[in-house]
Amino acid sequence: MSEPKGLPRRGFLKASAGTLAAASALPTMLTGKAALAANNKKTETTGASAPPSERITVGLIGCGDLGRRLHLSGKILKHPNLQCVAVCDVDQHHVIDAARRVRNVTNKQPSMYHDFRKLLERKDLDAVFVVTPDHWHALCSVAAMEAGKDVYCEKPLTLTIDEGRKMVAAARRYGTVFQTGSMQRSDLRFRQSVELVRNGKIGKIKTVQTYIGTVPDADWEPYQTPPANLDWNFWLGPAPWADYFPGRCHYQFRWFSEYSGGKMTDWGAHHNDQVQWALGMDQSGPVFVEGTGTPFAKGPYNVMRAFEVHYRYANGIDLFCMSKPKNKTHDNNGILYEGSDGWIFVNRKKIEASDPEILKWQPSPDEKKVIDTGPSEDNWENHYGNWIECIKTRERPVCDVEVGHRSATVCHLGNIAMALGRPLKWDPAAEQFVGDDEANNLVGRPMRAPWYL
Amino acid sequence: MDLDTNTLKKLDGNQVTAFQTYESLLDMARKATAPGKADDRKRIAAFLAAELNATDPAPKEEPPKGKNNEPVKEKPPVPRYSMSARSQIIQLLGIVAGDDEVPALVTASQELTLREPVRGSLDRMRGQAATDALLAALTDVGPEYRVGVVNSLGVRGGKKVVQALQGLTDDVDNEVRLAAWDALARIPDAGSDAIIAAAAKCKCPVARLGANKARVRLAETLARSGDKAAARRIYEDIRRSDTVAPAQKQAAEIGIKALG
Numbered sequence: 001m002s003e004p005k006g007l008p009r010r011g012f013l014k015a016s017a018g019t020l021a022a023a024s025a026l027p028t029m030l031t032g033k034a035a036l037a038a039n040n041k042k043t044e045t046t047g048a049s050a051p052p053s054e055r056i057t058v059g060l061i062g063c064g065d066l067g068r069r070l071h072l073s074g075k076i077l078k079h080p081n082l083q084c085v086a087v088c089d090v091d092q093h094h095v096i097d098a099a100r101r102v103r104n105v106t107n108k109q110p111s112m113y114h115d116f117r118k119l120l121e122r123k124d125l126d127a128v129f130v131v132t133p134d135h136w137h138a139l140c141s142v143a144a145m146e147a148g149k150d151v152y153c154e155k156p157l158t159l160t161i162d163e164g165r166k167m168v169a170a171a172r173r174y175g176t177v178f179q180t181g182s183m184q185r186s187d188l189r190f191r192q193s194v195e196l197v198r199n200g201k202i203g204k205i206k207t208v209q210t211y212i213g214t215v216p217d218a219d220w221e222p223y224q225t226p227p228a229n230l231d232w233n234f235w236l237g238p239a240p241w242a243d244y245f246p247g248r249c250h251y252q253f254r255w256f257s258e259y260s261g262g263k264m265t266d267w268g269a270h271h272n273d274q275v276q277w278a279l280g281m282d283q284s285g286p287v288f289v290e291g292t293g294t295p296f297a298k299g300p301y302n303v304m305r306a307f308e309v310h311y312r313y314a315n316g317i318d319l320f321c322m323s324k325p326k327n328k329t330h331d332n333n334g335i336l337y338e339g340s341d342g343w344i345f346v347n348r349k350k351i352e353a354s355d356p357e358i359l360k361w362q363p364s365p366d367e368k369k370v371i372d373t374g375p376s377e378d379n380w381e382n383h384y385g386n387w388i389e390c391i392k393t394r395e396r397p398v399c400d401v402e403v404g405h406r407s408a409t410v411c412h413l414g415n416i417a418m419a420l421g422r423p424l425k426w427d428p429a430a431e432q433f434v435g436d437d438e439a440n441n442l443v444g445r446p447m448r449a450p451w452y453l
Numbered sequence: 454m455d456l457d458t459n460t461l462k463k464l465d466g467n468q469v470t471a472f473q474t475y476e477s478l479l480d481m482a483r484k485a486t487a488p489g490k491a492d493d494r495k496r497i498a499a500f501l502a503a504e505l506n507a508t509d510p511a512p513k514e515e516p517p518k519g520k521n522n523e524p525v526k527e528k529p530p531v532p533r534y535s536m537s538a539r540s541q542i543i544q545l546l547g548i549v550a551g552d553d554e555v556p557a558l559v560t561a562s563q564e565l566t567l568r569e570p571v572r573g574s575l576d577r578m579r580g581q582a583a584t585d586a587l588l589a590a591l592t593d594v595g596p597e598y599r600v601g602v603v604n605s606l607g608v609r610g611g612k613k614v615v616q617a618l619q620g621l622t623d624d625v626d627n628e629v630r631l632a633a634w635d636a637l638a639r640i641p642d643a644g645s646d647a648i649i650a651a652a653a654k655c656k657c658p659v660a661r662l663g664a665n666k667a668r669v670r671l672a673e674t675l676a677r678s679g680d681k682a683a684a685r686r687i688y689e690d691i692r693r694s695d696t697v698a699p700a701q702k703q704a705a706e707i708g709i710k711a712l713g
Contacts, residue, residue, distance in 0.1 A: 146666050148700030173673060173704050220468055240544070240573070295476065300468075302476060420483050438486035441548075446576035449569060449601025450628060452635070 049080045056391060059086035059125050059149075061116045061140050062132035063098035064250055066154065071129055072098055075380055077105040081388050086122060088113035091250075092229040114231065116140050120147040127177075127391065130154065133253045134260040135239050138163035138453055141178070145170045150391050152384075154181040156261065156269035157404035161412050162444030164405030165431060166453050171401040179387035179397045180404025182273045184348075186373040186382035190274055192359070193337065193346040197278040198369040201358050203341030207318045208275050210335050212267035214306045214323045215255055218299035221245040238447035247300065255301035257415075262303025265411040268321055271335050273399075273407035274346075275319055277370065278337065281428075282403045286311035286319065289413045290423035309414035314428075321414060371398040416442045454481065456497060461504055464538035475541050482548040498549040502557035505542050507533040540570045547574030552582035559586050568598055576605040584609055588617050596626035603629060607636025615642050622648045631663040638670035641678035646671055646687055654696070665691065665701045672708055681712050688712070 049055065058076065060067055067089075076082050087098040087110050095112045102110040113119040120128070120143055127150035130140045134156055141153050151171075157180050158164040171178045184190045197205060223243040226232035232244050239258040242248065253259040254266050261268075276282055289311050293304030306323040313319070324332045334347030342354035353359050363369070374382035383399070390397040409431070416439055417424050425434035433439035447453065454460060454477050463474040485493040511528035532539065543561060546554055555575070562571035572590070575583045590602045603621065606614050618640075621633035634652060637645040646668060653664035668687055676684035691697050691705040 146700060148698070148703065169673070173669065173707065174700060175703060175707050223468065240570070241540075298469075300472060302472075420487070421480075422487055436488070438483075438548075441486075441577055446573040446605065449572070449597060449604065450632070452604035452607070452632070 049083075052083070055081055055083045056126045056388060057124055058082055058084050059088065059113075059119050059122070059128045060084060060098060061088045061119060061128055061130050061144075062136070062154075063087050063089035063091075063094040064131065064133075067129070067131035068094065068098050068101060070380075071131055073101050073105075075384055076129070077102065079384060079388075082384075084110055086111045086113060086119050086125065088116050088119045090114060090231040090234040114234075117143060120144055120149065125149055127151065133235075133249070134265065135159045135253075135258065136237055138167055139238060139447075139451060141167055142170045142453060145174045145176045145178070148174065150177040150387075151401075152179045152181065152387055153401075153404070155273070155404060156265035156408045156411060157401070158408045158412070159260065160442075160444050161405075161409050161431065163453060164408055168402045168405050175394070176401070177387065177390045177394060177397060178401035178404075179383070179390070180399040180401065180407075181383070182270060182399045182404060182407065183379045183383040184270050184274055185277060185371075185398045185403075186386060187348070187379035188375075188377065189346055189348070189351045190379075191370060191372065193335070193344050193351055194274065194278045194370050195363050195368065196344055196353075196358060196361065197337050197339070198280065199361075199363060199367060201341075201361055202337060202339030202344055202354070205279070205317050205337060205339045207320065207338045208278070208335065209325065209338075210268070210271035210275060210319065210321045211325050211331070211333055212271055212321065212323065213263055213333055215263055215296075215301065215303075217296055217305070218247055218252070218255070218301060220298075220300060221247050236448070238451040240448060245300075255303050257302050260303070261411055261415050262301075262305075263323065264304065264307065264309070264321070264414050265408065267333070268411040268414065269404075269408055272319070272321060272410045273403070274335055276403070276407050276410060279313060279315075279317060281313065282406055284314075285406055285409055285426065285428035286413065287314045287426055287428065288312040288423065289417045289426060291321075291414050291417045292421075293418040304415070304418055307414070307418060309417060311410065311413070319410075321410075373398050454478075456481065456500055458504065458533070461534060461538065461542065464541055465535050471538075478541075478545055479548075482545050485549055494549050495551070495553075498546065498551060498554050501542050501546050502550065502554040504533065505539060505546070505557050506560050509533050536564070536566045539567060543567060543570040543574050547577040550574065550578060552580045555580075555582040555586050559589075562586075562590065568593070569601060572598070572601045572605060576608075579609065584611070584614065588613060591617055591621070596624075596629050599624075599626070599629050600632045603632040603636050607632075607639045610640050615640055615645065619645060619648055622652060627657075627660060630660065631667075634664055634667035635670070638667040639674060641674050641680065643675055643680055643683035646683070650687075650690065653694075661696060662698055662701075665697050669701050669704045669708070672705075676708070676712060685709065685712055 060072055072084065076084050084102050087095055087102065089095040099110050099112050128144045130137055130151060130153040132140055137153055138158055141151050144151050157167065196202065223245055226244040235249055236242065242258065248256060255262055289309065291307055291309030293307035296305045308320065308322040311319040330336055330345045331347055334345055337344045342358060345352045351359060373386035376382050386397050413426055420439060424436055424439050427434050460474065463470050465471065482497060485497050508530035511531050539561065543558065546558060558571045558574060562568040575587055587602050587605050591599060593599055603618065606618060618633050618637050621629055624630050624633065634649045637649065649664050649667050649671065653661055653668060655661055668691060672684040672687040688705040688708040691701060
């Protein structure tokens with residue numbers, strides 16, 4: 001019996017149980033995403049909550065600053081189609097604060113969890129947000145998919161290329177609606193730049209440059225006993241054991257290669273993702289990479305502080321991903337597309353072109369090359385809305401898991417090239433380095449027991 | 454930077470010195486993996502392996518006299534480097550080591566604190582010596598360690614590995630069994646399904662769920678390796694079952710559809 005189009009999993013499974021039901025026959029007691037699908041209403045963010053039966057019940061895994069401030073308070077608790085009933089973090093202070101925020105808005109106490117595996121056992125959860133440090137993204141996401149939940153996972157999607165492959169495999173295996181949190185794909189300016197590029201408005205693209213910033217040095221902190229509220233061993237999880245000091249976690253994890261990929265993945269996952277989108281490379285990637293990086297002069301960070309990485313795609317387009325532009329023509333953060341007939345520069349604040357007339361062009365519905373997730377100036381609203389809509393329709397959202405994986409891969413390729421200090425050839429179809437076993441050894445990493453993927 | 458004992462001793466220096474030394478050694482090890490650098494790699498690997506379990510005489514101190522004024526026996530030699538430094542040496546070996554260095558890693562793994570770092574390094578090494586060392590480690594008592602060993606074996610194939618993993622599917626420890634099923638699911642051997650399927654019928658819901666997740670993965674592994682008939686049998690069995698969780702049933706439906 002094939003899965004009826006548009007009917008989400010819970011409704012589908014209830015329909016298929018017992019005597020064979022026609023695809024149009026619906027169970028009578030639908031809740032959450034099943035009810036949304038049955039009514040097939042477009043999500044409207046009117047400010048008022050949708051009826052409980054039409055709200056998607058979610059859990060939040062990872063209640064750090066981004067999880068609490070931006071996602072929970074900023075979006076989830078304000079969204080009429082979402083209700084948060086569970087929060088999870090290995091830092092008790094974080095999870096207690098997250099629960100307080102939920103209670104203040106909803107007058108209901110959410111369940112608080114220390115272990116995401118326990119949260120995922122809940123049968124009433126439709127979906128989860130994964131807003132943990134990068135080294136936990138894959139484990140939490142795959143476990144969520146195996147528990148039948150849809151997933152919204154922050155970027156960069158992965159710590160390694162191999163994790164991304166496994167996340168894609170799990171999403172396809174379980175039919176998960178998986179959105180990567182690269183919300184620039186739901187941003188009006190960035191979408192405009194991609195439409196302009198893909199519709200040839202600056203001619204044939206020759207080079208692209210992405211400027212993604214550097215990180216300041218930090219001071220050393222002495223090793224110390226972790227605070228009682230933090231389960232340090234669990235925070236480390238699959239990463240190798242390391243002695244604790246406060247600057248190793250909670251935001252700063254980004255600058256430790258055991259947990260993240262530095263600025264390359266932190267901002268590269270945004271801007272290099274845009275380049276992948278603009279070049280139509282969402283199921284592929286570059287075929288060559290080389291790069292140089294400058295380590296930190298002092299302090300405990302072991303990612304590259306500043307860098308310049310050169311990628312080449314099979315179609316001959318060069319991408320240069322660097323900490324900052326070589327000249328002052330454009331802002332220090334953004335994307336510069338250079339074509340045969342002009343250039344476009346875009347970042348979160350503006351879009352500019354060699355000829356301002358280029359920017360007046362708008363694609364007709366037939367000319368649109370990329371998914372339009374919505375008209376809001378708030379790209380988060382569009383991005384959330386796209387995911388929620390796809391939960392109803394079971395279509396792949398704008399930043400499907402494979403998109404997130406391929407974009408993160410571009411960043412990981414850069415870090416691997418810098419680590420090995422030599423140019424590398426990459427086969428995006430086989431997802432392997434060509435003729436370099438040691439580089440292939442860096443495609444994945446062993447996980448500290450008992451964790452595995 | 455010279456690769457010698459004095460350099461490695463800096464891994465036991467203060468926080469800054471240890472960090473900078475390790476980063477320099479890591480860079481050296483990675484550069485030695487470049488094509489045409491096999492001699493450098495072997496040299497670095499051999500030196501690190503020799504130093505990993507090296508000992509020095511115990512510090513001299515005036516021993517208290519024993520009974521009848523006889524001198525007390527001298528203390529045994531002490532490891533040249535701390536556990537922390539040795540753990541870092543093990544990580545470096547994971548990058549440059551080959552079969553020749555496996556014995557040194559196995560020796561180090563006899564120490565509780567080092568066995569997980571050793572396992573991580575053996576995980577990266579895909580030669581037969583590393584596989585044999587992992588197989589031998591399955592007899593280690595602690596389940597926490599054996600789970601990691603099982604995970605590392607799951608990315609390898611071969612008859613010996615499959616037989617060893619199949620033998621663990623009725624291990625006394627639940628976590629080891631779960632890990633064994635999952636490891637078997639990653640190796641395209643249809644014979645593993647009978648064992649995992651039997652486990653999926655047990656009363657324990659955690660074990661049942663773990664076994665069914667593994668069966669879904671195994672079916673996909675088999676389909677990818679070309680054994681679509683075996684994959685279909687597994688998917689259809691899951692679909693028929695009354696005790697499989699909805700997510701795994703859904704996955705089976707998707708799998709059947711993908712088989713065509």
